[in-house]
Amino acid sequence: MCFILIFDINRISGSSQTKKNLNHQKSNVMKTTLLLFAALFFMSAQSFATIDTVTVQDHVFTPNTLPNVHIGDTIRWVWVNGTHTTTSTSVPTGAATWNNPINSGSTSFIYVPTVAGDYSYQCNFHFSMGMTGTFTVLSSTGVGAVNATHAPGIYPNPASDKLNVSFNAVGPATVTLTNMAGKQVLLKKFTGTKSAEINLHDIPAGNYMVRTVQGADISSHQLVVKH
Numbered sequence: 001m002c003f004i005l006i007f008d009i010n011r012i013s014g015s016s017q018t019k020k021n022l023n024h025q026k027s028n029v030m031k032t033t034l035l036l037f038a039a040l041f042f043m044s045a046q047s048f049a050t051i052d053t054v055t056v057q058d059h060v061f062t063p064n065t066l067p068n069v070h071i072g073d074t075i076r077w078v079w080v081n082g083t084h085t086t087t088s089t090s091v092p093t094g095a096a097t098w099n100n101p102i103n104s105g106s107t108s109f110i111y112v113p114t115v116a117g118d119y120s121y122q123c124n125f126h127f128s129m130g131m132t133g134t135f136t137v138l139s140s141t142g143v144g145a146v147n148a149t150h151a152p153g154i155y156p157n158p159a160s161d162k163l164n165v166s167f168n169a170v171g172p173a174t175v176t177l178t179n180m181a182g183k184q185v186l187l188k189k190f191t192g193t194k195s196a197e198i199n200l201h202d203i204p205a206g207n208y209m210v211r212t213v214q215g216a217d218i219s220s221h222q223l224v225v226k227h
């Protein structure tokens with residue numbers, strides 16, 4: 001993005017447009033830059049929240065249970081095939097209900113729980129075939145808040161060839177990379193180490209969510225891959 005902005009400024013400087021047009025374009029570049037910084041700030045403020053992706057297809061939610069969701073995490077249903085819904089059937093007192101189509105014209109839906117407790121949902125068309133799901137939301141003052149104070153780290157970011165990931169302990173750890181379409185593109189397991197190196201050679205350039213799971217410790221980070 002920065003490269004594009006620099007390129008634009010050079011192009012404008014070299015053009016023979018009137019000063020008025022020039023100032024107008026520079027102000028547009030400035031606005032774009034401010035928007036970019038606002039977006040980066042928002043992304044970093046969100047970096048401790050986890051996104052759980054549930055794929056929706058004939059005739060199953062995958063995974064159909066999410067045991068470690070915390071208040072403020074995002075649950076994201078992503079369409080794969082068929083015509084379905086994600087519809088809450090039971091939520092804790094005070095929690096919002098939801099009912100949203102998941103089909104070729106409505107390919108994703110996100111829900112951010114604000115109340116701890118047990119949630120159940122179904123596909124309105126296929127619940128009798130067992131197309132149901134559950135998740136349990138834990139209070140953010142529990143494990144999640146502790147995680148945030150010493151969350152595992154990743155560097156560099158952006159990364160090109162290799163990504164270094166550090167863990168809280170030497171116990172077994174799982175690292176996953178999920179692209180913005182919600183597709184998991186990498187899954188690695190490590191044990192006996194507090195840090196690991198991940199080869200990104202085969203990972204296409206783009207934005208990803210890196211998730212590390214170590215026992216009850218879960219953390220996620222936005223990652224940019226450039227080649």
Ligand SMILES: [Cu+2]
Pocket residue numbers: 059082083084085123124125126127131
């Ligand atoms: Cu369905």
